[in-house]
Amino acid sequence: MTRPPLRRRWLKPLMLGAALLAAMTWLTLPASSQPQQPPSTAAPAGLLEFTADERAQIVAHGPWPPVVRPDASNRVATQATAVQWGVSLFFDARLSGNGKLACASCHQSARAFQDGLPTAVGRLNGRRNTPSLLDSAQARWLGWGGSHDSLWAASLTPLLDDGEMHQTLTSLGERLRNTPELAQGYQAAFGQALPSDDATLAVDVAKALAAYQSTLVSTRTPFDDFRDALSRGDAQAAVSYPLAAQRGLRLFIGEGRCTVCHAGPRFSNGEFADISVPFFVPGGVDSGRYSGLQQLLRSNYNRLGKFNDAGGKDPSAVGTRHVILEPRHFGEFRVPGLRHLSETAPYMHNGSLARIEDVVQHYSDLNEDRLHADGERILRPLHLSPHQAADLAAFLRSL
Template sequence: MRSIAIVFLALLGCSAPPIPEPEVKAPASDNLPRGFTAEEIERILDLSPLPDPPPDPTNRFYEDERAAHLGQFLFYETRLSGSGEVSCATCHLPNKDWGDGKKLGEAEGQMTRHTMTLWNVAYNRWFFWDGRADSLWAQALGPLEEPREHAGSRLRFAHLMHDDADLRRAYTQVFGALPDLDDASRFPPEGRPVPGDPEHPHAKAWEGMREEDRVAVNRVFANIGKSIAAFERKLVSRRSSFDDFVAGIREGDLYKQMELHEDARRGLKLFLGKARCFLCHSGPNFTDREFHDTRVPPLKGGKRLDPGRYDGVEKVIADPFNGTGAYSDDPGEAAEVKVDYLIRNGHNWSEFKTPSLRNSIVTAPYMHQGQFATLDEVLEYYSTLEGAVVNHHQAERTLVPVNLTEGEKRDLHAFLEALTDLSLDPALKRKPETPYLP
């Protein structure tokens, strides 16, 4: 079946290489759970265990403990904003499962998309709903300068790293010396590129700088992103009762298999079959790591025509911080293959990234505009596709109404619930006392 699934995904234009397979035992032939065909068992084994997040060669510091510690500090640091009041945790709240519970994100201004959870974020291949960043570190640079989010500028942040003794110590321990930012004639207090607005004071300050100074500031900016990414990599969820069930299949351990109750088992069968969920929510993180158009109607009063991946492709190719760029630690073949072969296609219009379903039980509301308040509303939508908006003639063909009964919806809900693991070192949920490790 796996080969069929691969052919199928290839037809959909999904070329993502799978997350590296963990070394796991083949299932013991006795003691398989009853009610599943051999083909279904094979599909189930593809869904667990979830290995460590894949490496990020474009970020040399992705596993560096000191970088992750600094990144955690910066994640909660409100000085990393224009007003001194916004941090990443303003919208990605540790006690709201790294989201904000709102339909649309907001800080300095109102966003047009829903805040994504950071659970298992490091398994992704593309970032943001439209995939306009190709690494976790490049993603972090977006909100820092976005006027509706942190509303800051890279020069302001470089000065902060330079002027604050603790941050300076933490930074130099990991990344080496900072440029000499004391010379105000070369390094104005604020400045950043402002696409489409050359008269903006930030843009004028930035354009007035020497090229080599801009490169030096960009490097500090990129390193801020790399340290935050090293922190985010720790937000992993992979020990759910479903994972116990699958471990039980591999080990022939019936007690472990009992972790998945009858209703959730029926839901799993639907997930793999009639309900067609696994066609997109595939692999051990329950996402194909690519983009689809689920035709979900826009929020009332929300942005009507969101191009989604159609714009994302263009933006990630143009991003100076993408994996092929000057600030990548491995601009070689792997990064090139990822970005250089991207082609913007008509079918990309209003496609959004397939989210993981691990922990989705706690990350309401759902979809790129938070259109659905509950999982039951999501299931109702997939069941009937009522209100679906056909945005263009190349509509997603995988998506058809799957006509679920009330009982089937309850079973699918029970299965999604069985994908929950909220255990996490509580020390990650707050700002450390210092940005450096002793």
């Protein structure tokens, strides 16, 4: 009913041979006599042809640095004298109970203001990874569980934490009053004598620390140059961004759906999610956003409290007023920003992933069963090929 098998047997090699011959001839022909590609407005070699939609998504990850509204809850947020005192406090171990620990012991300036350890020694019984403080003035919630709603409140907690600087309001007040250099520092920064109330004094110390930390803005990256080049239509400049990073970027904004959470110039929507990083810790669980929210809502130092310098006029207080503790918060952690990633290993709230490649693998093999039933349906295992995984890692390294 079909052609004789004999004929088929010789037809195939012949066709193959002809095709091969044609290909070889084509390869050896001078470029000018090769068949011409249809004329196009296509991107030059070295630049992927991004669609208008893709371009809009890429441009939304800038500009960098962004304009940041000063924190209204901190009256010295932008005052040079407070920044100056804040720097010296940040590196001053005299702020700790035993005189041995400074903020900079864990938030090390040479390591993008983190410590390179999986979890910090002491803090929260060693459950959490020390976050970088770069760009933290742009974070709406502070800490992996969002237990703070301002940079100054997040700076007060370590001073009073038993696992950290181990002070009480009283002992910290005494330390400041009895150390002439610190007392003079306060007067220079705030232009007034030390307040008699220990809590007010401690909050002011934290506000000076916050003023300094809000100056820690990360530098521009190869991604930013690419993003700016695309947004002004400068293909010439855009081609210097490696192709692997461009392919990884396309995955990031497309198939990977990473931008759903890692959005905007900082690559974080500032909120919380469960991406199935196990949250068991010795002797229990780290409930993340759930306990973070409980802590935030009962704190005297949140934006709704009396230490907010803008009183009822703080535009950021609305977030704290309307947030509601819900069961789904259990096991959610803050979406981290992704800038300068290569300087902030290891990764995740518990420092459980050592390299960028391990994070990519996590999303590639994602364990869906471990995600909350009512949680994120955005995520699914990506099953990336080795090439795609390398591209995504190349993109993440360019941030």
